[in-house]
Amino acid sequence: MKTYSVKELLSEGKTQQDVVVKGWVRTFRSNRFIALNDGSTINNIQCVIDFENTDEEVLKKITTSAAIEVKGTLVASQGSGQAVEIQAQTITILGASNPEEYPIQPKKHSLEFLRANAHLRVRTNTFSAVMRVRSALSFAVHKFFQEDGFYYVNTPIITGSDAEGAGEMFRVSALDAKNPPLTEEGNIDYAEDFFGKETNLTVSGQLEAETYAMGLGKVYTFGPTFRAENSNTTRHLAEFWMIEPEVAFMDLDGNMDLAERFIKSVLGYVKEHCADDLAFLEQRLLNEEKTKPQNERSPMPLREKIDFILDNNFKRVSYTEAIEILRNSKPNKKKKFDYIIEDWGADLQSEHERYLVEKHFECPVILFDYPAKIKAFYMRLNDDGKTVRAMDILFPGIGEIVGGAQREERYEVLVDKMKTMGIDEEELYWYLDLRKFGTAVHSGFGLGFERLVLFATGMTNIRDVIPFPRTPKNAEF
Amino acid sequence: MKTYSVKELLSEGKTQQDVVVKGWVRTFRSNRFIALNDGSTINNIQCVIDFENTDEEVLKKITTSAAIEVKGTLVASQGSGQAVEIQAQTITILGASNPEEYPIQPKKHSLEFLRANAHLRVRTNTFSAVMRVRSALSFAVHKFFQEDGFYYVNTPIITGSDAEGAGEMFRVSALDAKNPPLTEEGNIDYAEDFFGKETNLTVSGQLEAETYAMGLGKVYTFGPTFRAENSNTTRHLAEFWMIEPEVAFMDLDGNMDLAERFIKSVLGYVKEHCADDLAFLEQRLLNEEKTKPQNERSPMPLREKIDFILDNNFKRVSYTEAIEILRNSKPNKKKKFDYIIEDWGADLQSEHERYLVEKHFECPVILFDYPAKIKAFYMRLNDDGKTVRAMDILFPGIGEIVGGAQREERYEVLVDKMKTMGIDEEELYWYLDLRKFGTAVHSGFGLGFERLVLFATGMTNIRDVIPFPRTPKNAEF
Numbered sequence: 001m002k003t004y005s006v007k008e009l010l011s012e013g014k015t016q017q018d019v020v021v022k023g024w025v026r027t028f029r030s031n032r033f034i035a036l037n038d039g040s041t042i043n044n045i046q047c048v049i050d051f052e053n054t055d056e057e058v059l060k061k062i063t064t065s066a067a068i069e070v071k072g073t074l075v076a077s078q079g080s081g082q083a084v085e086i087q088a089q090t091i092t093i094l095g096a097s098n099p100e101e102y103p104i105q106p107k108k109h110s111l112e113f114l115r116a117n118a119h120l121r122v123r124t125n126t127f128s129a130v131m132r133v134r135s136a137l138s139f140a141v142h143k144f145f146q147e148d149g150f151y152y153v154n155t156p157i158i159t160g161s162d163a164e165g166a167g168e169m170f171r172v173s174a175l176d177a178k179n180p181p182l183t184e185e186g187n188i189d190y191a192e193d194f195f196g197k198e199t200n201l202t203v204s205g206q207l208e209a210e211t212y213a214m215g216l217g218k219v220y221t222f223g224p225t226f227r228a229e230n231s232n233t234t235r236h237l238a239e240f241w242m243i244e245p246e247v248a249f250m251d252l253d254g255n256m257d258l259a260e261r262f263i264k265s266v267l268g269y270v271k272e273h274c275a276d277d278l279a280f281l282e283q284r285l286l287n288e289e290k291t292k293p294q295n296e297r298s299p300m301p302l303r304e305k306i307d308f309i310l311d312n313n314f315k316r317v318s319y320t321e322a323i324e325i326l327r328n329s330k331p332n333k334k335k336k337f338d339y340i341i342e343d344w345g346a347d348l349q350s351e352h353e354r355y356l357v358e359k360h361f362e363c364p365v366i367l368f369d370y371p372a373k374i375k376a377f378y379m380r381l382n383d384d385g386k387t388v389r390a391m392d393i394l395f396p397g398i399g400e401i402v403g404g405a406q407r408e409e410r411y412e413v414l415v416d417k418m419k420t421m422g423i424d425e426e427e428l429y430w431y432l433d434l435r436k437f438g439t440a441v442h443s444g445f446g447l448g449f450e451r452l453v454l455f456a457t458g459m460t461n462i463r464d465v466i467p468f469p470r471t472p473k474n475a476e477f
Numbered sequence: 478m479k480t481y482s483v484k485e486l487l488s489e490g491k492t493q494q495d496v497v498v499k500g501w502v503r504t505f506r507s508n509r510f511i512a513l514n515d516g517s518t519i520n521n522i523q524c525v526i527d528f529e530n531t532d533e534e535v536l537k538k539i540t541t542s543a544a545i546e547v548k549g550t551l552v553a554s555q556g557s558g559q560a561v562e563i564q565a566q567t568i569t570i571l572g573a574s575n576p577e578e579y580p581i582q583p584k585k586h587s588l589e590f591l592r593a594n595a596h597l598r599v600r601t602n603t604f605s606a607v608m609r610v611r612s613a614l615s616f617a618v619h620k621f622f623q624e625d626g627f628y629y630v631n632t633p634i635i636t637g638s639d640a641e642g643a644g645e646m647f648r649v650s651a652l653d654a655k656n657p658p659l660t661e662e663g664n665i666d667y668a669e670d671f672f673g674k675e676t677n678l679t680v681s682g683q684l685e686a687e688t689y690a691m692g693l694g695k696v697y698t699f700g701p702t703f704r705a706e707n708s709n710t711t712r713h714l715a716e717f718w719m720i721e722p723e724v725a726f727m728d729l730d731g732n733m734d735l736a737e738r739f740i741k742s743v744l745g746y747v748k749e750h751c752a753d754d755l756a757f758l759e760q761r762l763l764n765e766e767k768t769k770p771q772n773e774r775s776p777m778p779l780r781e782k783i784d785f786i787l788d789n790n791f792k793r794v795s796y797t798e799a800i801e802i803l804r805n806s807k808p809n810k811k812k813k814f815d816y817i818i819e820d821w822g823a824d825l826q827s828e829h830e831r832y833l834v835e836k837h838f839e840c841p842v843i844l845f846d847y848p849a850k851i852k853a854f855y856m857r858l859n860d861d862g863k864t865v866r867a868m869d870i871l872f873p874g875i876g877e878i879v880g881g882a883q884r885e886e887r888y889e890v891l892v893d894k895m896k897t898m899g900i901d902e903e904e905l906y907w908y909l910d911l912r913k914f915g916t917a918v919h920s921g922f923g924l925g926f927e928r929l930v931l932f933a934t935g936m937t938n939i940r941d942v943i944p945f946p947r948t949p950k951n952a953e954f
Contacts, residue, residue, distance in 0.1 A: 005626060005694065012869075022726040023694075024915045036723070039693035040626060067725075094726075095886070095916030119685075119907040120914070122692035131693060135628040142619050148483060150519060151612040156679075156945040157701045158647070158716050160952040169633070170680065171654060171672070172647045174705040177665050180654065188654050194647070194715065195952035201635075205516050208945060208954060210598075215599035216516035216608060217482065217500075223701065224634045228651040228671055238671065239635050248498040248515070248544075249480075249571075257928040353505055382845065409572070418579050430596040430954055437597070438501050438544040439572030466632040468685060470731070475672035476636035477685060477907055 001071060007040035013074045013084055021045060021086065022069045022094065024123065026246055027061045036070065039122075042129050042276045046077065046085040046374055058091055058346050064106050065123060065198040067095040069379060097313035097393040111464055118477055129277040130457045130465055133270055137449070137456060140269035141222055141243055144262055150218040150245060155205030160197050161427055168228040170238075199227035204447065205429050206244050207378070210407060212244040212436050213442055220245040222449070230472050237400075246444035252380075252389040252406040255365050255443035259402050260314045261391055264453075267306050270456050278303055278456075285458040299358055299396055302405065302458040308396065311362040317356070319370045319387070320344065326352050326362055345371045353392075353399035367396045377421045377433075379405040381413055391445070398455055401411075404445025411435035478548060482932070484517035489569070490561055498522060498563065499546045499571065501600060504583055505539045511565075513547065516599075519753045520608050523554065523562040535568055541583050544572040588941055595945050595954055598899045603761055607934045607942055610747055616928060617746035618699055618720055619917055621739055627695040628721060632682030634701065637674050638904055645705040646677035647715075649945055656921035667827060678703035683721050683923065684908050687884060690723040690919055691911050697722040707949050711938040712875075714927060716947040727858075729866040729883040732920035733843050736870055736879050737791045740929075744783050747933050755780055762935040776835055776873055779935040785873065789840040794833070796847045796864070797821065802837055803829050822848045830869075830876035842871045854898045855908075856882040868922070878889040880899075881922025888912035 003020040004013065013019065023038030031051045035044035047070045051059070062068065074086040079085070099105075101115050115122040121127040142152065158172050174194040175181065181189040190198040205221040212219045221244040224303065225373075228238065245258065265330075271278065282302035289297040299307060317325075326332055326341040326348075339349045357365050368391040372381060377390035393402035408414045414435055418425055425432065452464040463469040468477045480497040481490065490496065498544065500515030500522075508528045513519035518748055524547045528536070539545065539885045541863050543920035556562070560721035565640040576582075581601065584892075591598040598604045612916050619629065651671040658666040667675040668774055682698040689696045705715065740757040748755065752928065766774040777785060803818040803825075816826050824842075834842050845868040849858060856865035885891045895902055902909065931944040938944040 022694075022917070039628075044636070065915040067917040094918070095912075095914075097914040102497060115553045119688040120692075122689055127690060131630055131689070135623075135630070138629045142616055145614045146612075149608055151516075152615045153608070153612070153944055154701070154718060156716065156947060156952070156954065158703075158947050158952055159954075161887065161954065168651070170649045170651055172649055173648055174645070175654075177648060177652075177654075178649070194707075194949060196946070196950035196953060199952050205648075211954075212599055212608070212944060215597075215605060216499075218516075222633070226635075230671075239633065241631055252707070266863070307939060310902040330618055369943065372820070389744070433596060435572075437572075437574040438542040440544040441571070467630055467689065470633060470672065471637050473673035475633070475635055475674060475676045477636075477638065477688075 002384055006036065006038045006043065006045045008310045009045050009074060009084065009086075010041065010043055010082075015076050015084060016072050017074055018072070019074050019086065020069065020071050021047075022067070023372075025062055025066045025068060025097075027062055027064065028105045031059065032071070034062060034068075034091075036068070037128075039128055041058050042125060042132075042280050043082075045343045046079070046082050047088045048085055049088045054091060058093055061096045061098055063099045063102075065097040065102050065104070066093060067097075070223070078219045080461055083236075093324045098244070100299060108319050111461060115463055115469070117474075122467070123269075125280060127464070129280050129284075130459060132277050132466065133274050133281070133457050134465060136273050136452060137266055138222075140266035141449075143269070144218045144265045145245065148218070151212070151216045153209055153212045153216075153219045153221055154223060155202070155208040155221050157197050158194060158195070160199050160367045161207075169203060170226050171252045172199045172201060175403075178328055186196075189472060194373065196450050203227060203448065204244065206246065206444065208263065208435060209244055209246040209444065210442065213248045213428065213444070214438070214440070217249075218245070224351050235451075237466065237469055237471060240462075240466070241445045241449040242448055244444060246442065249440055251441050251442055252391060255404050255445060256314070256316060256368070256391055256407060259404060259445050259447075260366070261390075263402070264310055266452070267309055271303070273304055273312070278306070281457050281459075283442040287371065296470055297457070301375070305396060306456065309364055314364040314366050315361045315363070315394065316366045316368065319367050322348070322352075322356060322367050325356065329355060329360070331355060345373065347374050350399035352396040354396065357394045359394050364396075367392050367394065375405070377417050377423050378407050378414070380408045381417070389443075395455060397453060401451050401455065402447045403444045404443065406441065406443040409435060411439065411440045433472060481488045483513065483520065483522045486522050486551060486561065487518065487520055487559075491686070492561060494551055495549070496551050497546065497562065498524075498543070502539055502541055502545060502574075502633060503545045511539060511546070511547070512547075512826050514605075515607055519602060519609075519624040519757050521557075523556070523559050524549065524565045525562055526565045526568060528910065529901050531568060535570055538570045538573045539568065540574055540579075542581070543548075543570060544573040551936075563680040571597050571695075588730045588938065592940055592946070593953075599944070600756060603698070605657075606757050607930070607936060608944065609936050610751050610752050610758070611930045611942060613747050613750050614743055614926075614933060615699075617743035618697075618926075620746070620815050621742045622695075622697045622722065625695070627697045628689070628693045630682075630686055630693075630696045630698055631688045631700060632679070632685040634674050634679055635662065635672070636679045637672060637676050638684075639647040640753045644680050646680060647703050649676045651679060680704060681719065681721065681923065683723065683921065684905070685821055686721050686723040686921065687911060687919065688907065690725045690754050690921070691915070694726075695722070695724045698802065709949050711940075712928075713938055714943065714946055714948060717939075717943070718926040720924045720926055721921060723804055723919065725919045726917055727920045728918050729845060729868060729920055731881060731883050732922060733793060733845070733868055736881060736922050736924075737843070738869075740870070740879070741787055744933060745927070746779070748783055748787070755783070758934050758936075775935070782873060782935075783933065786841055791843050791870065791943055792838045792839070793843045793845065796844050799825070799829075799844050801832065804887065806832060806837070809834060822850065824851050827876040828885040831873065834871045834873050836878075838887045841873075844869050852882070853892070854894045854900050855884050855891070858894070866920075872932060875928060878921050878928050878932065879924045881920065886912060886916045888916065
């Protein structure tokens with residue numbers, strides 16, 4: 001007898017054949033119907049047991065989360081709800097699960113409770129669906145770039161450079177924390193540390209990815225990045241995965257084209273490959289939001305929101321134009337925004353971004369040409385001397401999902417900018433070298449992967465879309 | 478006029494059409510022939526310029542590593558060595574490269590010199606080939622698992638658990654290193670640290686991956702892992718990427734099948750998709766080894782070595798059997814081994830592993846059922862009480878490339894083992910929970926990705942197969 005996954009049985013199983021399946025009991029009702037799941041799909045296979053002829057010791061152990069093996073015949077199901085089911089001949093208990101002790105009861109638990117049981121929450125419908133979608137999205141990312149001629153680059157996680165200034169960093173050290181070696185001046189002597197210098201966890205692979213783009217042409221990173229910021233919000237993690245493509249000879253317009261194509265490709269992949277999980281997650285969100293007041297609910301059901309991205313052209317709007325729109329908008333005039341937009345140069349908040357996307361343009365929006373003062377040192381200065389070739393992509397519900405830029409490729413301009421902004425030139429000599437030896441226009445963007453998973457799954461807390469979230473005061477497991 | 482990559486022009490370019498291409502000059506000879514490369518392929522496109530009608534200022538700037546744009550007509554090449562070339566009409570210098578200053582001269586540099594210029598070495602043939610192969614291998618890994626029904630899991634990089642004991646760890650902290658808060662007893666008060674406890678960089682995602690396998694069924698990790706070991710060898714990195722599949726309901730035999738299928742799949746992918754790069758790397762290795770004495774050269778050319786893996790069944794041999802073979806082998810009897818094999822229980826060295834693969838069996842070898850004493854706590858104890866269901870896969874040239882095991886799924890046996898080996902049960906309560914609630918046979922393995930890249934590229938120093946290597950006293954860039 002051949003062993004099948006639940007997914008195989010449900011999608012391509014031939015009836016009247018004998019099959020073996022192994023999985024975990026989700027529910028057991030009427031001493032007769034086992035809903036069995038093995039993680040391969042959101043759907044369970046119903047196993048119908050012959051109550052009279054099953055050992056009582058076995059029956060007692062068919063409890064939620066018990067691991068069992070079922071041998072039987074796949075047949076067309078009599079009941080509604082499933083096309084096929086298994087008429088079980090033999091049930092073997094592989095691993096029991098004491099229902100008095102098992103933390104996850106067959107009832108609705110709060111997401112917060114499940115977070116504290118992150119090692120078991122993947123056994124629930126919600127988290128297994130989220131994590132399958134996450135996995136599919138990951139693959140869609142690689143597939144898109146590889147088929148488009150990009151090369152994957154693993155930029156370093158431990159970095160000796162803290163010059164980028166994108167955020168607070170975690171220090172990495174192998175020194176004795178209590179009695180570290182000191183220099184004559186009484187400072188920590190990092191020359192004695194493992195790497196011979198002070199090292200941190202990376203906040204971005206962009207600068208290193210640029211060095212590779214200037215050799216391989218089109219590259220992308222997809223790896224963990226870190227922020228030691230004490231942000232206890234539903235949108236921030238201390239450890240998260242980032243995707244950063246970087247392309248030589250590409251300007252900002254090309255960058256916008258690439259980002260739009262990329263996002264549509266990966267969401268299209270998930271729509272095609274995770275239909276059952278998305279349907280489940282959509283219903284979950286609808287149920288969750290029933291208890292919320294109308295104005296706090298999502299503007300659209302999950303799959304409609306994904307189609308909203310797939311079916312619309314991303315509207316490209318300059319920052320200057322956006323400021324005009326916002327300044328003249330009703331919520332600004334009526335002081336409904338928390339932050340009132342008064343002058344050009346203001347940094348946009350999530351409320352402004354969402355207004356542009358959800359109310360004004362009613363489509364995804366790419367803002368570009370931001371004030372130089374509110375953007376990073378490496379972004380290319382426009383001829384006006386006050387804006388840079390930066391872009392942000394804004395999505396409904398979450399605001400900014402992508403941040404990117406054409407990079408400053410002119411050596412002198414970059415050095416000037418670094419001086420002004422207090423960035424150490426010596427430390428970044430290698431970044432400057434790219435502008436000395438065969439420089440060229442180049443661009444790229446960054447996308448926080450968990451933001452994308454949030455969007456695609458309809459989950460609302462970023463802690464629920466990564467297996468083991470790291471946040472302030474939390475590094476369990 | 479449309480812009481093409483060099484790869485597109487060489488593989489599918491139609492002659493007699495006008496084209497634009499951008500890239501970096503590799504060589505410029507006879508004031509007439511530019512070899513242009515854009516990283517898309519190991520091959521250059523030859524651009525033939527009309528010397529008489531090209532501005533002298535432009536000519537002067539056509540130097541190694543200058544970024545240029547060439548407009549011209551794609552024609553069948555007159556010369557040997559390439560099928561097509563570009564008759565250039567216009568050359569535009571995008572970014573000059575002063576040949577007096579550019580560190581990488583058009584001559585052979587030592588790999589060590591190039592390592593110090595890791596931001597530029599990807600512009601050489603060798604490193605661009607290695608990094609393209611690395612990228613293709615990465616994708617092959619994802620493709621294999623995704624098509625086989627596995628889900629990708631991102632296990633945590635920062636971990637509060639140091640229980641696995643797989644090696645020395647790096648500490649991650651946001652405390653003031655010089656004046657850390659102390660407890661009343663005078664120890665570092667990690668309760669004040671970012672995560673509220675002492676945290677380290679992960680040495681393996683296996684234990685966390687197991688929690689996911691026990692929910693999703695088949696999972697794999699592919700992420701960075703770390704060792705703070707002062708190993709200054711050609712085979713060790715402080716930061717490296719690891720692949721760790723983990724499968725519920727799979728025993729050690731299934732694990733061997735999976736590992737063999739996996740390795741053949743990814744090497745087959747590279748053979749198919751990186752033919753030009755592999756041909757180049759094979760020749761590079763032959764050239765390098767010309768200066769070495771015969772007995773230090775590779776047993777086979779690069780592509781033959783890859784075929785050796787693809788074409789052979791992996792021979793499965795118990796540890797006990799291997800010890801017998803080694804004990805009776807010529808090099809053991811003649812004391813040619815550095816470590817003479819005397820008794821059952823001895824740990825195998827690379828010399829023994831290579832003897833088994835290269836001399837005795839002449840095929841890849843999977844050793845299994847190792848002595849419990851030399852293996853990790855989580856490996857499943859056999860009924861003999863002294864061996865565990867561990868396996869190592871041995872390759873020619875490099876020895877061990879995969880280490881895996883069936884995991885101990887029995888709660889009591891695991892607890893006993895942890896007690897004996899001094900592993901903290903409380904800290905790993907979540908790992909023990911897997912054995913309490915629906916436990917099942919499960920197995921997995923780990924493969925250091927850079928070892929695989931070494932094997933596939935024929936490079937001999939692990940620092941040369943990762944973009945920015947981290948090793949003792951080195952965390953540049």
